[in-house]
Amino acid sequence: xxxxxxxxxxxxxxxxxxxxxxxxxxxxxxxxxxxxxxxxxxxxxxxxxxxxxxxxxxxxxxxxxxxxxxxxxxxxxxxxxxxxxxxxxxxxxxxxxxxxxxxxxxxxxx
Amino acid sequence: xxxxxxxxxxxxxxxxxxxxxxxxxxxxxxxxxxxxxxxxxxxxxxxxxxxxxxxxxxxxxxxxxxxxxxxxxxxxxxxxxxxxxxxxxxxxxxxxxxxxxxxxxxxxxxxxxxxxxxxx
Numbered sequence: 113x114x115x116x117x118x119x120x121x122x123x124x125x126x127x128x129x130x131x132x133x134x135x136x137x138x139x140x141x142x143x144x145x146x147x148x149x150x151x152x153x154x155x156x157x158x159x160x161x162x163x164x165x166x167x168x169x170x171x172x173x174x175x176x177x178x179x180x181x182x183x184x185x186x187x188x189x190x191x192x193x194x195x196x197x198x199x200x201x202x203x204x205x206x207x208x209x210x211x212x213x214x215x216x217x218x219x220x221x222x
Numbered sequence: 223x224x225x226x227x228x229x230x231x232x233x234x235x236x237x238x239x240x241x242x243x244x245x246x247x248x249x250x251x252x253x254x255x256x257x258x259x260x261x262x263x264x265x266x267x268x269x270x271x272x273x274x275x276x277x278x279x280x281x282x283x284x285x286x287x288x289x290x291x292x293x294x295x296x297x298x299x300x301x302x303x304x305x306x307x308x309x310x311x312x313x314x315x316x317x318x319x320x321x322x323x324x325x326x327x328x329x330x331x332x333x334x335x336x337x338x339x340x341x342x
Contacts (some may be wrong), residue, residue, distance in 0.1 A: 115266075148328040150267070157335060158259075158267065163328030165323050201267050205327040209280045211257070216266040 116141065116202055116214035123220040129190040132217045134202030135183060140212050142183035146205035149178055149187045152216075153198045161200075162187060189219070197221040224248030224331055226300075226317050231336030238307050242336055244300040244317030249331075252295040255320035257329055258302045260313035260338075270315070271302065272327075283313075307340045314338075 117135040124130040134141065134149075143148055149163045150158040159170050162178040165185065172204040175196075178187045185204070189196055230242040244256070258270040271281045271291040279291050290303040300317050314337050318329035 144326075146326040146328075148325070152267070157316055157332035158318075158329075159332070160321065160328055160330045163325035163330075167325065169321070169323070169330055203269070203327070205299075209271065210282060211269040211327050213259075213267050213269055 116204060116212050118200075118214035121218045121220065123222055124189075124192045125222045126192055128192050129174050129188060130192060130219065131189075132187045132200055132211070132219070134185040134187070134204075136185075136212065137140060137183055138206055139207040140204040141180065141185050143207060144205045145180070147178070147180055147185040147209045148203045149176075149185075150203070151196075151198045152201065153173045157199065190222075192221055194221050208210065224319075226319060226331055226333040226338040228315065230339045231315065233339045233341065234307055235342050238340075239241040239305045240307065240338060241301070242302040242304065242315055242317075242338070244302075244333060246298050246300065246319070249319065249322070250295075250300050251293050251300055255324065255327075256291075256293065256300045257318050258291060258300075259316045259318060260311075261316070261335075262273070262310075262313040265313075268313070273300070277311050294341060304338070307338075309340050310328075312338060312340050318321055 149162040255274045259274045314335040319331040321328040321330045
């Protein structure tokens, strides 16, 4: 079971927008609209930010948006804030009925 | 309040067994899909297993044949039986509830995690 590919780190200044990519294959990201994104602060449990590619759970800021094109999904955070600094993980359902995680991206707010 | 609370972690020797529990409140385990996800120290998240409402179960290759996910509807509790433990199983183990609004393989309620350390 291969992990999805994410950049190890991204950074941005307050107020800016950043995008985190998540690349898989046609057996996972490209084959299903079941991509999710999680935010994890140090020492804390993950928090669901996006599910089914583009859907935001209630309570999640609309500064978080996501999309998918082919085998690559993307998470965009606009109007970057200090509290957005965290690790972000993508996941996708796979053709093996398993869940693949990305390796995680550390977001630094400069 | 809707929440899950994990327990059962600890220090265990290689080759040993451990059973993790995940007590749910505010919702019914049997009508939701539930998962176990782990995180080795300083590493990323790794999916371990899922149990669907209908009872179907799936496992990561790394734990298949060694771990078993189950639930006790009367106790509204999810379990992870871990056998033949290895050093590489050392991690914080989280349980999580499947997104209640119809999301697919997305998890909206997470516990605080329970630490499992496999070492002699």
